[in-house]
Amino acid sequence: MTSSPPGAFTRDIPFSDADFRAIARLAQERFGLSLAESKKPLVYSRLSRRLKSRQVGNFTDYLALLERSEEEAERLELISALTTNVTSFFREKHHFDALAEGLAQRVTAGQRVRIWSAGCSSGQEPYSIAMTVLDTVPEAARADLRILATDIDPKIVRKARDGVYSAEDVAGIPAPMRGKWTKATNATGKTYGVTRALKDLITFNELNLMVDWPFRGPFDAIFCRNVAIYFDQETQRRLWQRFSAMLNPDGLLFIGHSERVTGPALQTLTAFGITSYRKARAGVPPALQ
Ligand SMILES: C[S@@+](CC[C@H](N)C(=O)[O-])C[C@H]1O[C@@H](n2cnc3c(N)ncnc32)[C@H](O)[C@@H]1O
Known part of the structure; x- marks a missing residue:
């Protein structure tokens, strides 16, 4: 039986460093979000769901799709996927x-x-x-x-x-x-x-x-x-x-x-x-x- 090295995570859609950097650049330019390298597993886990729901097989195609003018709804889905909405009444x-x-x-x-x-x-x-x-x-x-x-x-x-x-x-x-x-x-x-x-x-x-x-x-x-x-x-x-x-x-x-x-x-x-x-x-x- 093989086991994954500690810290590794399995991916059924390829996600290269270049893919991560392209997503990070887009998040920075459009929404001001700063995605550190350490967020790579989180970004993958949240965005791979978007790719599956849109039936897109790789991140290059997903990034190309996001550029299309008619894909405003997907750009908004991207924001939801990359941000956290944790809040509560009378926080602080x-x-x-x-x-x-x-x-x-x-x-x-x-x-x-x-x-x-x-x-x-x-x-x-x-x-x-x-x-x-x-x-x-x-x-x-x-x-x-x-x-x-x-x-x-x-x-x-x-x-x-x-x-x-x-x-x-x-x-x-x-x-x-x-x-x-x-x-x-x-x-x-x-x-x-x-x-x-x-x-x-x-x-x-x-x-x-x-x-x-x-x-x-x-x-x-x-x-x-x-x-x-x-x-x-x-x-x-x-x-x-x-x-x-x-x-x-x-x-x-x-x-x-x-x-x-x-x-x-x-x-x-x-x-x-x-x-x-x-x-x-x-x-x-x-x-x-
Ligand atoms: C963690 S919640 C904080 C909610 C609330 N202010 C609190 O402290 O409980 C962060 C919120 O910031 C929003 N957000 C992130 N980037 C934003 C941006 N560029 N412009 C406006 N809102 C943004 C997210 O959608 C999310 O709802």
């Missing part, structure tokens, strides 16, 4: 506490408030933002407050818009909020839908963060958590700078637990808590604020 709760504290005054005063969940995945993040805001300032429902939630992956945006989750998913919502803002979708109690009041605050859209953004903001808070981690350093630095330009003075930026703002954005953004940044007021350097 301290960000929501900081949001409530930072925005309550503006909302109560009836000022315009805009929040962006960039890379919102299946919606748990923007719905957590909406629950936080409505719980902190009940008048928010009638105030000039809107949440924009965007993601590159159309399938995940549809799921987010639907706002239906498993009982395990909603267990992550603190109990009093869970009872108030979610309702069982049927008698089995296995799935829960978020209430209309939450949905009414949020606009969901597909958006690739790598392209020009079709809006000018400004925003009072931006959540972009556990998204930039997939981008290379230069792409991350550019992204932080673009977010900073989109924030109002005193606006807040929340990023993922293993991410850090780097590069020129640090001239305008100053850290005030764990992975939390505040935009400087015009003309006053962050260090003096």
Whole structure:
């Protein structure tokens, strides 16, 4: 009996280093994703399913297919296959506490408030933002407050818009909020839908963060958590700078637990808590604020 050497993985479709590099180049150019060599087995396992479902026998033909103008749907399948959508309600709760504290005054005063969940995945993040805001300032429902939630992956945006989750998913919502803002979708109690009041605050859209953004903001808070981690350093630095330009003075930026703002954005953004940044007021350097 023969056995595979440790670390080897079996492939029924050939996948050369050149194939991997071609996929990595495309992922980088189109979506800003940085695929390290160590991701080769993962990329193979996710993309070989796409090749089989399209009945394509090798990666060269698959790459050629992706270039065809009518294959937009397959390019979107590629994004879904290469990215991870892991998320949860109230992930890193301290960000929501900081949001409530930072925005309550503006909302109560009836000022315009805009929040962006960039890379919102299946919606748990923007719905957590909406629950936080409505719980902190009940008048928010009638105030000039809107949440924009965007993601590159159309399938995940549809799921987010639907706002239906498993009982395990909603267990992550603190109990009093869970009872108030979610309702069982049927008698089995296995799935829960978020209430209309939450949905009414949020606009969901597909958006690739790598392209020009079709809006000018400004925003009072931006959540972009556990998204930039997939981008290379230069792409991350550019992204932080673009977010900073989109924030109002005193606006807040929340990023993922293993991410850090780097590069020129640090001239305008100053850290005030764990992975939390505040935009400087015009003309006053962050260090003096
Ligand atoms: C791990 S999830 C993070 C979800 C949520 N922000 C959180 O922290 O729980 C990463 C999300 O980023 C999205 N994403 C990856 N590349 C993107 C890009 N270039 N533009 C927009 N979204 C992107 C993925 O589709 C995925 O839903």
